[in-house]
Amino acid sequence: MTATATAEGDRPAAALAGIRVCDLSGQLAGAGATRYLAAFGAEVIRVEDPTNKGGWDIIRGATPFVDDRRGVDLGGGFNNHNVGKWGVTLNLRTAEGKEMLAALIRTSDVVTENFAAGVFARMGFSYDVLCELRPDIIYVSNCGFGQTGPKRDYKTWGPIVQACSGLTFNSALAGHEPAGWGYSYMDHMGANYMALAVLAAIVHRNRTGEGQWVDISCTETGATLTGTDILDFGVNQRAPRRAGTVDSNRSAYPAMAPHGIYPAAGEDAWVAVACRDESDWAACRSVISEEWADAENFAHLEGRLAHQDELDRHLAGWTRGRDRFEVARLLLAAGVPAAAVAMPEDRIDHDQVTADWGLWPTVHHTLMGDVRVEGLPVHLSRTDWVVDRGAPCLGEHNAQIFGGRLGLTPDELADLAERGVL
Amino acid sequence: MTGAPNPAEADVTSPESLPGPLHGLEVVELASEHAAWAGKLLADLGADVTLVEPPGGHATRSIGPFVDDEPGPERSLWWWHHHTSKNGVVLDLDTPAGVELLHRLVQRCDIVLEGEQPGSLAARGIDRDAIMAAAPALIWVSVSPFGQQGPRAQDPATDLTLMAGGGPVWNCGYDDHTLPPVRGLGGQAANVAGVHAATATLVAVVHRDSSGLGQHIDVNMHAGLNVTTELGSYEWLVARHTVQRQTGRHASVSPTGPTQLKAADGGYVTLGFPPRSARDYQALLDWLGELDLAEAFPDHVLLEMAVERGGVSIVELGQDPIVDEIWNAGRAAMAFIAAHVDARACFDGFQQRGVVCGIVNAPEEVMSDPHFVARGFPVPVEHADLGRTVTYPGAPIRFSRSPWRIGSRAPHVGEHQGEVLGPLDSAQTAQRGAPPGVSPDPPG
Numbered sequence: 030m031t032a033t034a035t036a037e038g039d040r041p042a043a044a045l046a047g048i049r050v051c052d053l054s055g056q057l058a059g060a061g062a063t064r065y066l067a068a069f070g071a072e073v074i075r076v077e078d079p080t081n082k083g084g085w086d087i088i089r090g091a092t093p094f095v096d097d098r099r100g101v102d103l104g105g106g107f108n109n110h111n112v113g114k115w116g117v118t119l120n121l122r123t124a125e126g127k128e129m130l131a132a133l134i135r136t137s138d139v140v141t142e143n144f145a146a147g148v149f150a151r152m153g154f155s156y157d158v159l160c161e162l163r164p165d166i167i168y169v170s171n172c173g174f175g176q177t178g179p180k181r182d183y184k185t186w187g188p189i190v191q192a193c194s195g196l197t198f199n200s201a202l203a204g205h206e207p208a209g210w211g212y213s214y215m216d217h218m219g220a221n222y223m224a225l226a227v228l229a230a231i232v233h234r235n236r237t238g239e240g241q242w243v244d245i246s247c248t249e250t251g252a253t254l255t256g257t258d259i260l261d262f263g264v265n266q267r268a269p270r271r272a273g274t275v276d277s278n279r280s281a282y283p284a285m286a287p288h289g290i291y292p293a294a295g296e297d298a299w300v301a302v303a304c305r306d307e308s309d310w311a312a313c314r315s316v317i318s319e320e321w322a323d324a325e326n327f328a329h330l331e332g333r334l335a336h337q338d339e340l341d342r343h344l345a346g347w348t349r350g351r352d353r354f355e356v357a358r359l360l361l362a363a364g365v366p367a368a369a370v371a372m373p374e375d376r377i378d379h380d381q382v383t384a385d386w387g388l389w390p391t392v393h394h395t396l397m398g399d400v401r402v403e404g405l406p407v408h409l410s411r412t413d414w415v416v417d418r419g420a421p422c423l424g425e426h427n428a429q430i431f432g433g434r435l436g437l438t439p440d441e442l443a444d445l446a447e448r449g450v451l
Numbered sequence: 452m453t454g455a456p457n458p459a460e461a462d463v464t465s466p467e468s469l470p471g472p473l474h475g476l477e478v479v480e481l482a483s484e485h486a487a488w489a490g491k492l493l494a495d496l497g498a499d500v501t502l503v504e505p506p507g508g509h510a511t512r513s514i515g516p517f518v519d520d521e522p523g524p525e526r527s528l529w530w531w532h533h534h535t536s537k538n539g540v541v542l543d544l545d546t547p548a549g550v551e552l553l554h555r556l557v558q559r560c561d562i563v564l565e566g567e568q569p570g571s572l573a574a575r576g577i578d579r580d581a582i583m584a585a586a587p588a589l590i591w592v593s594v595s596p597f598g599q600q601g602p603r604a605q606d607p608a609t610d611l612t613l614m615a616g617g618g619p620v621w622n623c624g625y626d627d628h629t630l631p632p633v634r635g636l637g638g639q640a641a642n643v644a645g646v647h648a649a650t651a652t653l654v655a656v657v658h659r660d661s662s663g664l665g666q667h668i669d670v671n672m673h674a675g676l677n678v679t680t681e682l683g684s685y686e687w688l689v690a691r692h693t694v695q696r697q698t699g700r701h702a703s704v705s706p707t708g709p710t711q712l713k714a715a716d717g718g719y720v721t722l723g724f725p726p727r728s729a730r731d732y733q734a735l736l737d738w739l740g741e742l743d744l745a746e747a748f749p750d751h752v753l754l755e756m757a758v759e760r761g762g763v764s765i766v767e768l769g770q771d772p773i774v775d776e777i778w779n780a781g782r783a784a785m786a787f788i789a790a791h792v793d794a795r796a797c798f799d800g801f802q803q804r805g806v807v808c809g810i811v812n813a814p815e816e817v818m819s820d821p822h823f824v825a826r827g828f829p830v831p832v833e834h835a836d837l838g839r840t841v842t843y844p845g846a847p848i849r850f851s852r853s854p855w856r857i858g859s860r861a862p863h864v865g866e867h868q869g870e871v872l873g874p875l876d877s878a879q880t881a882q883r884g885a886p887p888g889v890s891p892d893p894p895g
Contacts, residue, residue: 044658057681069654092704093682093690105689106682156851175849180822183802184723187681188700188710188809192721195814197699200623200635206711206719207811208633211622211694211702212681221646226848228653229496233472233853235660241852248817249828250847255637255814256532259844261516262815264528270813272719277636280611282515282529288611290620290631297628301615305607357616366607368616370632373687373694376618376677385601388674389688401688406644406674407651408598411666412658 043070044412048231051076051130051137052114054223055086057213058187058247059143059171060110061220066139066227067113068405068414074137074430075111075421076130079118079451083423095397102396102422109402109420112392116421117430118451121152125450130154132435134162138234139227143171143219146181156242165240167230171223175246185247187213194251199258203276218254219247257282279337286333287313290370291345293353299370300353302344302360306330312363317347394419427451471497472853476561476656479553480537482509483566485672486594487533488638488645490564493652494536495846495855498562501871502537503553505544508864518837524864525836531861535832535843539862540871550576555875558586561665562652566594569604579667589665590655594644598671608672613640617676622683622694622702626709632696643675711811712786718794723807726781727764732757734804735784748787753780818842832857 048071052063055077067073077083082101084090093105120126134140140159142149149155149170159166170176173185173193188209191197197209226243234240252259262269280288285303287310293300304310307330314322321327321343326336333340348356353369360367369375377389388404397419405414427446431437437445445451474497480490482504494500507524514529515522542556543549554577557563565572572579583589593599596608614620614634624632648670655666678684686692686704694702699711699721710722726732732754739745739754748754757763757777767774785806789797794810801808812820818829830845846855 042658042662044654048657065650093686093692095689105685109685109688174822175826178822178826180802184805184807185809186723186807188721189723189807190809192719192809192811193817195812195817196635196637197721197811198813199637200633202625202630202633205625205630206713207699208624208635208696209699209711209721209811210619210635211624211696211700212619212679212683213701214619214635214639214679216681217679218643218646221643221650222848225492225646225650225653226850228650228657229472229848230850230853232476232653232656232660233850235657236475239852241850243851244849245847246826246849249823249826249845252814252817252823252828253844253847254639254642256844257516257529257638258636258814259818260528260532260841262813263818263842264518264839265516265520267815269815271717272811275636278611278631278634280609283513284515285609288609290611290615290634292631299615299620299631301612301620301634303609303611305609309607361606364607366609366612368608368612370615370620371618372621373618373683374691376616377684377687382597382601382603382671382673383677386598386671386674388677403678403684403688404674405651406647406671406678408669408671409651409655409666410668411664412654 040415041409041413042411043415044409045069045071048072048139049137050074050139050141050227051133053140053142053144053149054171056088056143057106057110057216058219059141059223060086061217062171062223062227063114063141064110064112065220065224065405068416069412070415073114074133074426075114075116076133077116077118077423079120079424079449080122083118089423095400105397105400107420108392108394108397108400111420112402112416113418114421115426115430116424117427118424120450123450125445127153129431129435129450131162134159134166136434137163137166138231139167139169141169141171141223141227145184146172146174146176160240163240165234165238167227167234167240167243169223169226169230169243169245171219171245171247173247175249176244187216190215190219190247190251194248195255195258196251198270198272199255199275200277201272201275202278204273206272207275215247215251219245219250222250284330284334286330286337287340287344289341289344291341291348293348293356293369294350295353298353300348300356301368301370302348302356303366305366309365313360313365316359316363316365317344319343319347390416392417392419395422395425424451469853471495471855472850473498474853475499477501477559478562478564479503479556479560481565481567482511483594484511485566485596485641485644486564486592486648487511487566488641489592489594489648489652490537491533491535492645492649493562493564495857497853500537501556501560501867502534502539502862503542503556504539504864506541512864531841532843534861536856536858537862538867538871539865540868541865544575544577547576552872552875553577554582556872557582557589561588561590561656563589563591564594564648564652565592569593569595569599583665583667587665588659588663590652590659590668591665592648592652592668592670594648594670594672596672598674599669610634610638610640613672613676617673618680618683619676622680622696624696625698628696640672640676643679644670644672647675708782712789714789714794714797715791716793719811720789720794720797721809721811722782722785723809725778726785726806727762727778729758729762731806732762732781734806735781735788738788738800738804739784742788742791744787744791748784750776750780750783753777754784757781818844830857832860834860836863
C-alpha cells in the first residue's frame with residue numbers, strides 16, 4: 030500500500046477537510062505537529078516573518094540540500110517538516126500585518142505556535158485576544174518549560190529539553206557519561222503530542238462548542254516518557270542516581286540476558302540481541318553452538334545476570350566475525366529477537382517493511398523538485414494520509430491565501446508587499 | 452509585560468472538576484506491552500477505557516520494578532504507570548464464552564485498541580473484519596512491531612531490537628566508536644507508537660463524527676522509530692549523507708564540538724548554540740567577575756573584544772580569524788565556568804543571564820524541580836489498597852477547559868468485572884468467576 034497518490038481521484042477521503050489551522054509554529058517541535066494535520070487534509074497556513082526571511086525557523090535554509098544551491102527556500106529539513114502546508118508572510122510589527130493575522134484567525138479553527146513563552150502575547154495575540162477574534166478558537170502553544178512557572182523564560186532546544194527531562198541521563202553505557210540522544214527526539218515527540226493536543230481539542234469542541242488553550246511544556250512531555258523510573262525512585266524512596274550508573278543497552282526491567290548491542294564484522298558494525306526468556310536462550314544457544322554457551326553459570330537467568338559481563342564477552346566473540354545481517358537472520362529464524370543496527374541507508378533504501386509501508390514518499394517542491402520525505406507510521410483504512418506536496422517557499426501562497434480568504438486584490442497585495450507588510 | 456495567564460486559571464469554573472476532552476468515548480483495550488501507552492493517553496484524556504486481561508492477569512504485570520521491590524501482579528510499577536485511569540476486567544479469550552463476551556463488549560464501544568501479534572486474534576475466533584462489518588462506526592486500532600501485513604509481521608522483537616533496527620541506536624552513543632552505539636531507556640519504541648496510535652485514533656474520531664464511519668488503523672512501531680531521528684533520516688533522503696554518532700549531542704555528517712560538560716560537582720550540563728551577541732559576551736564577563744575568575748580565564752580579552760565589536764555573526768566565521776577566536780572563546784568561557792560551579796548553579800546561572808544551557812537530570816530529579824512543582828506536574832494518586840498516596844508524573848499536555856487527569860490508579864486483576872460486564876448479561880456475569888469465560892482467577 031502506498032499513501033502517495035498522484036491524481037485527485039486516487040486520494041483517500043480527508044478526515045480533517047475543513048479544519049483550518051493558522052500556524053505560527055516552526056522548527057520541528059511545532060512544524061511536525063501541523064505537518065501531521067496537513068497530511069490528513071487540514072488546511073494549514075504557515076505564517077512567517079518577511080523581515081528576516083523566515084529566519085526565526087533556523088531549519089529553513091539549513092542542511093541538507095539537494096544540490097549546490099543554498100537559501101531559505103532550499104533547506105531539506107524544512108521541506109520535510111512542512112509538506113502539505115501553505116506559506117504566507119506577514120510583518121507583525123506593522124498594524125496592517127496584525128490586522129491581516131487577526132482576519133486569518135477569525136476564519137481559523139486552530140492557532141498553533143512554539144515561540145518562547147509569552148512572545149505571542151507580547152505580539153498582541155494573547156489567548157484573550159484570540160477568543161475575541163473567534164470565541165471557540167483552539168490555541169495550542171508549545172515551548173520548553175511551558176507558559177507558567179519560575180523557568181518559563183528559560184530558552185531551550187531539543188537536546189536541552191531531553192537533558193532536563195531525564196531522557197539524556199537514561200541513555201548511557203556503565204562507567205561513561207550520558208550518551209543522550211543523537212537527534213532532537215523531543216522535537217519529534219513534542220510535535221506528535223502537539224498534534225494529539227490539537228485533535229483532542231477538536232474532538233472536545235465538536236461535542237461542546239468550546240475552544241480552549243492547550244499549554245505544552247516539552248520537558249514535562251519528555252518526563253512522562255521515563256515515568257516508570259520516576260515511580261520507582263519515588264515509591265521506593267531511592268536516592269537519585271549519579272551519571273555513570275546507567276547501562277541502557279541492558280535490560281533490568283524486564284530482566285533479560287543476554288541483552289545488548291554486540292560488534293559484528295566490518296567497521297562500526299553492530300547487532301542487537303535480546304533473549305526474553307529461557308526458551309529464547311535455548312534457541313540462541315543452539316544457533317551459537319559453542320561450548321561456552323552451555324556453561325552452568327549461564328543455564329538460568331539469575332546466573333546470566335550475575336555473570337553478564339562474561340556472557341557478553343563470549344557472545345561478542347561469536348558475533349564479531351559475522352555479518353550483522355547474517356547474525357540477525359540466524360537468530361530471528363530461531364525465534365530470537367535480533368536486529369542489525371541499521372544505518373540510514375539500510376532502513377531507507379534496503380528495508381522491505383519501510384518500502385512496503387510507503388514510508389518515504391516523494392513530494393514536489395517548487396524549487397527543489399522531487400524530494401523524498403518522511404511518511405507517517407500509521408495507515409487508516411478509510412482516510413489515510415497523503416504526503417505529496419513540498420513545503421512552501423517563503424510567502425509562496427500570499428496571493429492565493431490573502432486573495433482567496435481575505436479578498437484582497439492583486440493591486441492591494443502589491444501595495445502591501447511594497448510597504449513591507451508582506 | 453503582562454504575563455500569559457495560567458491556562459489552568461483561564462476558566463472561572465474549577466477546571467479540575469470538568470471532564471477531559473475525550474469524555475464519552477468508550478475504548479476496549481486488550482492488555483499488551485505495545486498498546487498500553489496509547490491506552491493511557493486516551494484514558495488520562497477522559498476516555499472510558501476498559502482493559503481486558505486473561506485470567507490471572509496479563510503477563511506485563513510481571514515487569515519490574517515493583518513497589519517495595521516485592522514482585523506481585525498488583526505491584527508492577529510498569530503496570531501502574533501505563534494503566535492509570537482504566538477499568539480492568541478479565542476475559543478468557545481461549546474459551547468460546549470469553550470470545551462471545553468480548554464481541555458484546557466491543558459492539559457497544561467506540562474504539563478497540565490492541566497490540567496483539569498479527570493474526571493471533573483471528574486464530575482465537577475474533578474476526579476483526581466481521582466485527583467491523585457488523586459495527587460500521589467502530590474504530591479498531593492495531594499496534595504491532597512491523598505492521599499487520601508483510602514478510603516481517605511475525606518476527607519477534609523487543610524495544611532493544613526495534614530501536615536498533617528502526618534507526619535510533621545508530622544515532623546515539625559516544626565519539627569513541629569502539630564503544631557500541633546506545634539504546635535509550637523508557638520503552639521508547641512503544642511510546643512513539645503509542646502517541647501515533649492515539650493521534651490517529653482521534654483523526655478517525657473526527658472523521659466518524661462527520662461521516663458516521665469507523666475504520667481500521669494499522670500502527671507500525673518500526674516505521675514510527677524510522678521517522679523519529681531527525682537529520683539521521685533526511686540527511687540520507689535528501690543528500691545521501693550518513694550521520695555519525697557523537698557524545699551527548701546530535702549525530703552529524705561532519706564532526707561538531709562537544710556540548711556536554713562535567714560541572715564541579717560531577718553533574719553534567721549541556722550547552723546550546725554558542726554565544727554571539729554582545730549581551731551574551733557581557734553576561735559571561737559579568738559572571739566570571741562575580742566568581743572572581745576573570746583573571747584566571749585565559750581568553751578574557753577576547754570576550755571584551757566581542758563586546759566592543761557588538762558581538763559576532765555566524766556568516767563571519769571562517770572569514771575573519773579573530774571572529775573564530777572569539778567564537779571559540781565564548782564556548783571556552785562557558786566550559787570554564789561550568790568546571791567551577793555545580794551543575795544546577797551552572798544551568799540556572801546561564802539561563803538567568805539569557806544564555807542557553809541545560810542540566811542532565813536523572814528522571815527522578817525532575818519531580819523535585821521547583822518549576823515543575825509550581826506547575827503541578829507531580830500529581831498524587833491514591834492507592835487506598837496499600838494505604839499510600841503515590842506521586843506520578845503528570846500532564847504531558849495541559850488543557851484549560853477539559854483537563855488531563857489521572858482518574859484512578861491502574862486496575863487490579865478483574866477489579867471492575869461486575870460493573871463493566873454486568874450490564875452485558877447481568878445474570879451471567881455480575882458475580883465474579885461465574886461462567887468459564889470471565890473468571891478473574893487463573894484456571895486450575
